[in-house]
Amino acid sequence: MLLDTFASSEAVVADLQPAEPVFCFLPAELRAAARRFVAFPGRVLYAVKCNPHPFVLETLYREGITDFDVASLDEIKLIGGLFEKSAGQFFNNPAKTRPAIRVGSEEHGIRFYTADCTEEVEKILDEACLDDDLIVAVRLATAAKDARYTLTTKFGAPPDEAVRIVQMIKARGIKAGVSFHVGSQCLNPKSFSTAISLSGKVMRKAGVPISVLNVGGGFPAPYPGDRLPDISAYFANVMQGRRDIDLPPSCMLLCEPGRSLVATAGRVIVQVVVRRDRAIFLNDGVFGTLQELVSPLERRPVRVIRPSGPVSDRLMEFKIFGPTCDSNDVLGAPFLLPADTREGDWIEVDMMGAYSLSMRTRFNGFHTDRIVAVAS
Template sequence: MDVFTSAAEFLRRRRPERPVLALRPHAAFRAARWFIANFPGRVLYAAKANDAPEIIEALTDAGIRAFDVASLVEIERLAPVEDAELFFMNPVKSRGAIARAYSDFGVRSFAFDSDDELDKIVQETGEARDLDLYLRVACPNTHSLIPLEGKFGASPQAAPALLLRARQIARRLGITFHVGSQAVVPAAFGEALRQIGQLIVTSGVMVDAVDIGGGFPSRYPHSDPPELSSYMEEVVRAADELAVKHSCELLCEPGRALVAEAESVIVRVDARRDRALYVNDGAFGTLFDAAYLGFRFPAKLIPSTRRKPKELAEFTLYGPTCDSDDQMPGPFVLPDCAREGDYIEIGQIGAYGRVMATRFNGFGEYDEVMLTDEPMLSMYAEQGASEKEQDEMLKSALA
């Protein structure tokens, strides 16, 4: 893959017809290093967020060896990683997926949230006695921009009996939960952990692990969360209150927080109509979150000719398909001189951008390049990486 110092340098040399995925593996490397150094337990990468080989390699170079996987495809993709430990944390899995994960790929960690799912795991692993079982418990998602409650999670009423039953089967027993994606208040984790602590006491069942899931935020123009250190402080305080704190391992499953900064998309303006720009990627591509979840991504105009941008304006973006829902309301703040033939770099799409892209209307094909500059927004740049770490990040990007 070709390497450039910035999107501007890339566009000085090429005028791509297709949208371009611009990878910054060094950003993923830095984020993973920060989490490993600051989270008081084991860090799993939520593989659904970004499956680019270069990003996975950067994460593993940083020290990530455990992965939250949700499908056989993700298991097959990550099983070759040296010393990889896979956690099959989708609470509802097919029987065939459970059997293959256990028999063919050595997966021993499984999530469940019902008696039926626990039955499947037991039966399809041949009543194995080397299972690490994690009960997914429902918890409020009041502090997240993307609530994930409702689909998964045992209720507080059902959870004690499920824990007791799983304790009879499991080699190791854990509890897991998810506070929702892009949690903007650190207290979300403290409140959930205190709820889990009460459940452990009420059930009378000893657990070996608590997995606090994902939800750690990234920075966007519409969402500027507190520093990640405040989240870690909240987790440490709440975990210290658990009755099982001395014998219980803590795990987390960041996805967005590790990879959002590690990729941007470079799009071309194909038309301008007043304050609307028609670009060659959109809702059915990497910008799903902007279309359907109201995300505002940072954007940078790279003019096709020498022009001095004067005033800024707020734009709506339209994607290339013929579907009228292919609209990203933003607003995206760009120089008012934007016009056909210009390019725009849209940042922070490393989380869920490429993995959500479809081939609808024949679109969805991308060129790829690697950039070595800083992301447009960062939760980590101000942390001040050491000179040695900076060298390691650059080597990872160029490898």
């Protein structure tokens, strides 16, 4: 997919003079992130939900990430429409509708599903084509104390239950797998080796051949304030975990990164609508592309763009409100901006590639439609 391309954020402002938010992709960042995952010791699935824009999907595909973690029939159709049967699709949502399973199987050839209860397994067996290559992975609940967002409150079977589900799948003549997710924005690489160790115990206790181990997502983005080791430390823990449980070579190893692939590859250019003392109202907010910034723990690099002249060297914190009439439209953490920030200034909010486009709404009539690429 081709996008209008600009040399910099300043060029976007100079050429467009935008009164509405502009979302900017950084293709070089996206390509670099994809290449970092070449070192993962298995198969990499991009989590489509993180940013489903065709520009992202096509760029990652060209860089060799040709498998996708899909969670809905719409995502299945999106990948199928872009790549037909040349892309792998893995239906890893543990709670799927029957039509989505049926259409995914019959029309898109999906052969990999995830479940965390016997009811979901039965549903898959009812609706999917029962061929020899069908695989159902059991989502295992794991500790997520080192992740910014815990996912096991919603998904994941306790170890003993996971053992029973794995055995049930095998007894029904289907290939079985084990999967987990350590939580989004995981700050400790050892969380992966710990979760793999727990997976190994489930595999041994189940006593049946395991075709797939999916270590999920959770690989972090380098947001301000998060002290992170290099991504290679996460891969090293995955490899060590695999060795420790003596995972057989025949067992496919998967991961499903989202945030770590796209976070640094997107930014938003917004404009100051009103300054009221130390409060600033923007033309975008938590009902738009800034949804993730509702948490006080979420901070992003910001800077003012003012083509008409210089900005103050003195910085101060501003409370940031969005454009809607809802009092919840406020960011959790302040922006550190020049003291003379004023109406009409543009603000570049960096590292916004993850979940920004996928979670925006049209609430109150506000919506980001302008999407461009920035070369630098």
